[in-house]
Amino acid sequence: MTQIVTTDIAIIGAGPVGLFAAFQCGMLDMSCAVIDALPELGGQCSALYPEKPIFDIAGLPEVKAGVLIDNLVAQAKPFDPEYILGGQVISLHQDDDTIFHLVTDKGREIRAKAVMIAAGPGAFGPNRPPLDNIEEFEHTSLHYMVRNPCCFDDQTIIIAGGGDSALDWVNDLADRAKKTYLLHRRDKFRAAPASVSKMEDLVRSGKVEKLIPYQLKGLTGQSGQLSAVKIADLDGNERDIDCDHLLCFYGLNQNLGPIRDWNLKIQGYHIEIDPTTACTNREGIYAIGDIATYKNKLKLIATGFAEAAQAAHHAYGIVNPGQALHFEYSTTKGLPSEEQKKERA
Ligand SMILES: Cc1cc2nc3c(=O)[nH]c(=O)nc-3n(C[C@H](O)[C@H](O)[C@H](O)COP(=O)(O)OP(=O)(O)OC[C@H]3O[C@@H](n4cnc5c(N)ncnc54)[C@H](O)[C@@H]3O)c2cc1C
Incomplete structure (x- = not known):
């Protein structure tokens, strides 16, 4: 029998936006599992253009797509996200009013209090x-x-x-x-x-x-x-x-596949969200990055990063009901010490 992974947030998609969402969740003391159909991290950046330089990532005048992914993985590392690779999430349902239950086509099961869909163009292939x-x-x-x-x-x-x-x-x-x-x-x-x-x-x-x-x-x-x-x-x-x-x-062939069956508001190949929170029409499910759409949406990594931050801050209230979130800059909060990491584990 496969072990069920239990976490605060299940992030579907390990592209740049899913990886940055893992960092944002960590900064807010929420655990997460990042699931991807591909066997490696990085979404389009790793699969399509790892050697190409990107020029519009804030603070990085020029960075190769593969190096950006390495940096995002390093940035999320202090929070030890669980990576579940090589399996497409094929079902998502709510066991009761609170817990989401995800299953991959490789039989992996994940239970989470909230879900962030960072699935880009869907499970894509050339x-x-x-x-x-x-x-x-x-x-x-x-x-x-x-x-x-x-x-x-x-x-x-x-x-x-x-x-x-x-x-x-x-x-x-x-x-x-x-x-x-x-x-x-x-x-x-x-x-x-x-x-x-x-x-x-x-x-x-x-x-x-x-x-x-x-x-x-x-x-x-x-x-x-x-x-x-x-x-x-x-x-x-x-x-x-x-x-x-x-x-x-x-x-690329775009294939939203099973995501179409999750009772989300779909527009073409995209999920409609409220851009101020990244909330979809289903409470506890967020969409971020290329898959998310709203009026004047720009499909850029930079846009997806901001959506990941919005989603994490909103999801805090779902993961910690009744607890107010006191907004803190990363410069104030800092990263977890080794002791804090041990306590969490
Ligand atoms: C050649 C090229 C050059 C680009 N240059 C730039 C640039 O200069 N600047 C810029 O900002 N953007 C650029 N982009 C666009 C940028 O790559 C995308 O905006 C970005 O990758 C979107 O990130 P994402 O995390 O939302 O999705 P993606 O990178 O598409 O990752 C989504 C991941 O979700 C996984 N997935 C999907 N469905 C499932 C499922 N059901 N279960 C499990 N996993 C699933 C996929 O396997 C994939 O790994 C470029 C794109 C291309 C192709």
């Missing part, structure tokens, strides 16, 4: 091109994200897609790779103009070759290692391009 034998190459020579750019040193790579991610990685990897192809179905890009002009410069210098208008048709290789990719133009004329790696950036 859009995969419809190629017959794709599983054979996935994560060895066919990639949906770049974890370690050194893997592409002196390799022949094909980058497929026409959005920001595809263009950013063309621009970043062109100097490392032996040869870089950019494959797209039309000669128009949904990317920042500066990225498009940088890519065009690389094409002019011969470092990048465009394969346009083409689509992926097939994969050739052995034991997970690609040797060539078959592509076809809009008239169906096919070509084989020799390569070592294929990087596909066709966006």
Whole structure:
């Protein structure tokens, strides 16, 4: 029988906003468990762009997304949040009027007095091109994200897609790779103009070759290692391009999945909240970060951080009914001493 985790706050989603919520809960002396469908912490920052610099985090002029996640984990560490990774929360119900009961698809059970949903675009995954034998190459020579750019040193790579991610990685990897192809179905890009002009410069210098208008048709290789990719133009004329790696950036598929069944007010792929508290329509359930919506919502990490603070302060009243919260700055309250940590445990 699996052990049931009992905590004050269950945070669904270990992206940057869920991680900062764990810190905020800790500062208010509330314990928390952070649950994520992915096997690692960091949400979009870790899964999609760990090596990319972010420039709009307050107080950090430039920080790589992966480093931001390391910092958020370190910031929450004094409060020892319990991380439950690799399982999607598939059910959420209230046992009685107070306790929420969450279950993951891996059979883990969590009981909490309040719930914060920091689930971003839902349990997300990359859009995969419809190629017959794709599983054979996935994560060895066919990639949906770049974890370690050194893997592409002196390799022949094909980058497929026409959005920001595809263009950013063309621009970043062109100097490392032996040869870089950019494959797209039309000669128009949904990317920042500066990225498009940088890519065009690389094409002019011969470092990048465009394969346009083409689509992926097939994969050739052995034991997970690609040797060539078959592509076809809009008239169906096919070509084989020799390569070592294929990087596909066709966006994310958004799937709120089970969250739709939790009687929350849903707008498209988002949960409606009161931005002054991050409360949803269900008492004790909050939504923060990309998944939360209200008038003029900005989907930024900075916005999500503020929502996490609002939610934690409001949830204090649910976790500690009848106790007034005396607002304190972190500079006044400080972090828990070793002795205080032992007392809590
Ligand atoms: C290429 C790129 C560049 C970006 N650049 C910037 C930038 O410069 N500045 C900026 O502010 N923002 C940027 N963003 C946006 C930023 O990454 C998001 O706003 C941020 O990640 C949202 O954080 P979050 O914690 O709300 O959600 P996410 O990071 O999406 O994390 C949500 C987590 O919830 C998990 N989850 C979902 N449903 C469940 C479930 N049912 N059970 C368990 N787990 C679940 C998911 O697996 C995921 O790990 C960028 C995004 C991309 C893709």
